Every structure is written in structure tokens, then in C-alpha cells.
Amino acid sequence: MNGAEATQAPAAGAQPYVVLDGVGKVFTSTRTGERETVFEDFTLTVRQGELVAVVGASGTGKTTLLHLVAGLEEPDSGEIRLADGTGRQRIRSPGAGSARNRLGVVFQQPRLLDWISVRRNVELALTSAGLDPAGAARALADVGLAEYADRYPSVLSGGQRQRAAVARAFAVEPELILLDEPFSALDQLTARRLRLLLQELWTARPRTGLLVTHNPLEAAFLADRVIVLDGRPARVRAEFTVGLPRPRSPEDPQIFARHNEILAALG
Numbered sequence: 129m130n131g132a133e134a135t136q137a138p139a140a141g142a143q144p145y146v147v148l149d150g151v152g153k154v155f156t157s158t159r160t161g162e163r164e165t166v167f168e169d170f171t172l173t174v175r176q177g178e179l180v181a182v183v184g185a186s187g188t189g190k191t192t193l194l195h196l197v198a199g200l201e202e203p204d205s206g207e208i209r210l211a212d213g214t215g216r217q218r219i220r221s222p223g224a225g226s227a228r229n230r231l232g233v234v235f236q237q238p239r240l241l242d243w244i245s246v247r248r249n250v251e252l253a254l255t256s257a258g259l260d261p262a263g264a265a266r267a268l269a270d271v272g273l274a275e276y277a278d279r280y281p282s283v284l285s286g287g288q289r290q291r292a293a294v295a296r297a298f299a300v301e302p303e304l305i306l307l308d309e310p311f312s313a314l315d316q317l318t319a320r321r322l323r324l325l326l327q328e329l330w331t332a333r334p335r336t337g338l339l340v341t342h343n344p345l346e347a348a349f350l351a352d353r354v355i356v357l358d359g360r361p362a363r364v365r366a367e368f369t370v371g372l373p374r375p376r377s378p379e380d381p382q383i384f385a386r387h388n389e390i391l392a393a394l395g
């Protein structure tokens with residue numbers, strides 16, 4: 129980010145923002161009827177202003193973890209406590225209903241509506257969050273899409289569509305950002321640019337978030353802390369504090385050193 133001051137990771141004493149407290153989640157296979165305990169008595173805290181990356185083998189429960197935090201899945205036991213930016217907490221527990229925070233979510237696919245312009249896509253997100261749709265122009269400019277605002281998603285490149293998805297997620301001033309393999313469908317060069325863009329947005333307005341990724345280098349570059357999930361039920365097998373100020377360079381040897389540590393923990 130041009131002229132930005134280096135920013136430190138959130139203080140260890142920052143307020144817990146997302147707390148999974150003894151969470152259990154069991155799925156029953158519709159095919160075999162078998163019960164699969166993905167989480168059992170699982171505990172994780174994300175502090176305010178912290179970006180936590182979740183890595184781990186396929187099928188460990190990374191996306192399920194995001195879905196639980198997003199309220200797309202309900203825990204079978206335990207509690208998920210979410211701060212809402214006003215000092216209050218919302219609690220999600222079995223049968224407690226779907227208390228929602230204002231979320232910004234970026235998936236592997238951009239999930240834009242193809243029959244309306246990029247601008248309208250972002251405006252829709254703003255109006256459903258009760259915000260002024262005029263904010264769409266700024267959000268699109270922030271991701272370098274000002275000139276493309278009136279185009280339809282289908283005429284944009286994959287990288288531009290994902291930029292639009294990032295703009296939509298950040299436009300709503302989210303209390304929490306959830307990123308589920310956001311750049312894994314892009315070619316390497318485009319993914320690298322988008323990671324730099326994400327860092328730029330994060331440095332300008334630090335948020336709290338969870339990033340699911342298969343890419344340990346992406347985790348080391350973007351996150352404040354990286355957790356390695358493993359096993360059934362999933363456990364935190366290893367945890368790394370990246371501890372490098374932002375903006376970071378993808379070429380920084382310290383990022384590679386963290387990447388190697390994460391890779392070793394992934395086995």
C-alpha cells in the first residue's frame with residue numbers, strides 16, 4: 129500500500145471477537161446414514177482486529193467452521209459468541225436461532241448475479257445491509273474496478289469478478305470477514321495481485337476475520353495467526369503467530385520461513 133504506515137498485529141490483549149466454546153457438530157450422511165463427528169468440544173478464539181487463517185487437509189472441517197461462524201450451520205453443542213461492534217455479544221447455540229452479525233463473505237467463486245451490473249451487485253449487498261447504495265462506487269474504486277462498474281459480470285475476467293466479490297464483501301463495513309479459499313480458483317499471478325489488494329484493504333481498515341486456505345504461503349502472507357486443523361473430530365494440531373507488520377512483501381524471507389513451519393505442521 130502506497131505511503132501506508134506499517135501496522136502491527138492486534139495486541140494479544142485485544143477483545144475476543146469470535147469465540148467457539150466447546151462446539152460440537154455432527155453430520156449424518158444421507159447416503160449411508162453414518163454419523164460423522166466433525167467437531168467435538170472444539171474451542172477457538174479470534175480477537176478483535178485479528179485475521180486467523182485455517183489450514184488443514186481436505187475434509188477436516190474448515191468450511192464447516194466458517195459456516196458455523198456465519199450462522200449457515202448450527203452447532204449441535206457448545207456455544208459460538210460473536211461481538212457485534214457495540215460491545216454486546218450474540219450467542220449462537222443449539223436451538224438459539226440465527227443471530228446474525230454483519231458479515232462480508234468471499235467464496236472461491238465470486239457468486240455475482242450475472243443479469244445485473246457489477247455496481248448493482250454491490251448496491252444490493254449495501255441495501256440488504258441497510259446501508260446507502262451510493263457506497264458501491266467507492267467500494268468498486270477501492271478494488272480498481274471504477275471503470276467496470278456498469279459492466280455485467282460475464283464480460284469481466286475471473287480476477288475482475290473476484291475483485292467485485294471482494295468489493296461487495298468490504299462495502300458493507302462488515303463486523304467480520306469470512307474468506308473461504310478466496311483466490312484458489314485464480315491463476316497464480318492474479319491470485320498474487322488479489323492477495324496484495326486484500327492486504328491493502330485490510331491495512332486501510334483493519335477488520336476481524338477468518339481465512340480458509342489450502343495455501344500455507346497465502347496463510348503466512350495474509351494472516352496474523354495460522355491454525356492447522358487435523359483429525360476427526362478436528363483438533364488444532366498446531367498454531368503459529370505470524371508476527372510481521374503490514375504491509376508485507378510476498379517475497380519477504382520471513383514469510384517463507386513461516387510458510388515452511390506451517391507446511392511441516394501439515395505433514
Ligand SMILES: Nc1ncnc2c1ncn2[C@@H]1O[C@H](COP(=O)(O)OP(=O)(O)OP(=O)(O)O)[C@@H](O)[C@H]1O
Nearest residue numbers: 155156157164166185186187188189190191192193
Ligand atoms: N451439510 C453437510 N452434510 C453432511 N456432511 C457434511 C456437510 N458439510 C460438510 N460435511 C462433511 O463434513 C466434513 C468436513 O467438511 P468441510 O467441507 O468442512 O471440510 P474442509 O476442511 O473445508 O474440506 P475441503 O478442504 O475439501 O474444502 C466432510 O467429511 C464433509 O463431507
